[in-house]
Amino acid sequence: MEAFVQSVVNGLGQGSIYALLALGYVMIYKATHVISFAQPALMIAGGLYAYHFTKVFELPFWVGMVLAVLAGALTGMIVERLALRPMIGKPVFTLAIITIGIDIVLRIFANRYIGVQSKIVTYPNGTKRYELFGITISQQRLGLIAVTIVTVVALALFFRYTRAGLAMRATALDQETAMAQGIRVGVIFALAWAIAGGLAAIAGTFVAAGTAGIDQATWIIALKALPAIIIGGLDSVPGAVVGGLAVGVIEALTASYQPDVAPWLGNNFSLVAPYALMFLVLLIRPYGLFGTKEVERV
């Protein structure tokens, strides 16, 4: 039982990163109905901002992270203004393809900064471990989970109680009606990208603070948030969080138990497990666990 709970705790830690990334995907999808494939590059950019602020400018970790979030948000807004705003009205598929291009371009710049040595951010006392009933967790993982909780609560409050949040919800519901009500939809798009960039920067900072830091192949981590948003539902904020955590937990549990329970599935099945779960959810609930069911008149 102890081992099971330990696996779940480990999975929640990794799942927090997926949840933050998944929230970024959902923000953009809700506002624009586009799945942004630029999230991996935004995550890397955020991690590199944090590296630069903490290692080059030698600022404390938390200050560096806040500045990285602001820089990530600014990057998201610039990307939206330069590459996507001019394409408003074009088919969603075209916009999605453009985000792939944005991802490639941003990663080319990022790779030049990274070079061959991975960029590692130091988390203060990151290896200090806490133990409760035989379950251990590092201070860094605890920090990550705490930051994720704070971020999710802040987002929920933003949507519930602010005018901008209300405007975003209205735009997500119906863009034309929102415009008729005086909402500047372009500003809402920019805000969605800014939030996505900021969320990706938080995830990137914690990835950079991991054991291996950020190298030229680290962007692949962000792709694991894709099954998370399919599982949770493309347009659901709670779905993104649940989906992200589910992917992390299923990955950890499969890694722990599959070699003994189902060795015939081969080595490293844990890497495939999130996609298997996604497939299962799609069969039962095609719009995800919390996604809005689309009603079409035929």
Next chain:
Amino acid sequence: MTKRTLLRVAACAVTASLVLTACRGNDSGSGGEAGSGITDEACPNAVNADNGCIYLGAISDLTKGPFAPLAVPITDAQKAFWEKVNEDGGVGGYDISLEENIADAEYNPEIHNRKYQEMRDDILALAQTLGSSQTLAILEDMKSDDVIGVPASWNSAWEFEDQILESGANYCFEAMNGVDWAVENRGATNKVVAVGYPGDYGGDAAAGVEVAAKANEMEFVKVETPNGADNQTGAIQQILGEQADLVFVSTGPAEMATIVGGLAQNGFKGTVVGSSPTWNPALLGSAAAPALQALYFQAGPWGPFGTDTPGHQAMRDALGPDVKPNDGYTSGWAWSYPLLAALEAAAEMDGGISRENLVKAAGELEEVDYEGMLPNEAGASNGEPNEVAFRESVISRVDPSAPSGVSIEQDFTAGPTASDYDFSEPCFSLQ
């Protein structure tokens, strides 16, 4: 003819001339009068203007592959090595040029092969071919071209290939020595897990671990793990589940650090020994640093960057004071000695330096002067692998005060397993 038609004709003519120029290829390349990869003309930017030029090639992992943090200093050290050879007068009336033929294969066998095809007519030999399966992807072409190569890998199969000029104990012996050392010095007695990449590198080391586990009456478990630091959850959980007291890792540095960090987070108290390529001093800045200091040891083919030998000193002098110490430099430098010895031997043969004579010389080396980085007999290639293969490794511990982050725990030693091993075939077949 109208102005527009004229413009079209002119554009077609310019395009055609550009295409024809491109098709003609580079006839000012390095395949000169003296043979493939060797010319009587001086090298570009020659140190000795009266010398001819020998062109060497390097196919490495210089940007995005898992060994790029090591491969860049390996390549830089090799450039510095041959520059020093030139400053000392060259070899047999020739300067050596490596700069002209350096390629990045991204640790991809297909790209590796393509890069070799691009340079195969221009080089005398390969001063570096990084990766085992990558080298295997060009080995048949190297044989048909009479090109010898210095591998930037330590696969046991290289001892059985005439045209591969390896140095130091291979992954297999290194793993045997690592296990024997941990049994004797760290109290490992119960179970050993060999965790590594699938295929040649991880496979060769795992084969050595298995032999040593049997010799030490330990249980043996093999865990294959993919490339990518974020893909190590499965390996960590499997190791923890096995409750081993010794783990031997054969991955890249990022994966090793993730595994060791993950094990430590879950309360692992045993010992981790890594193959030589698992260490990168940049890991001392990672969250895994305390875990690495507590648990990790490196089994390596020679002493690290700061070791006190004439060879290490020559390397440090050649690189200058501004480089950030990294054992990629140490390996790149040490690997170059046998090729220099083979070139010097070929220069003494009838016909002087040529591809054919170089192949012959490389197979007849009785010893190589490594300037103390390795014993001279480690360079012997004139016998059966079971007789001449070098079996001694160096065990290092993490030491933040050492130049490259590791310092010697146990100097050159062949453990009982490696000493007694019948090396009549490669530990892990590459075919």
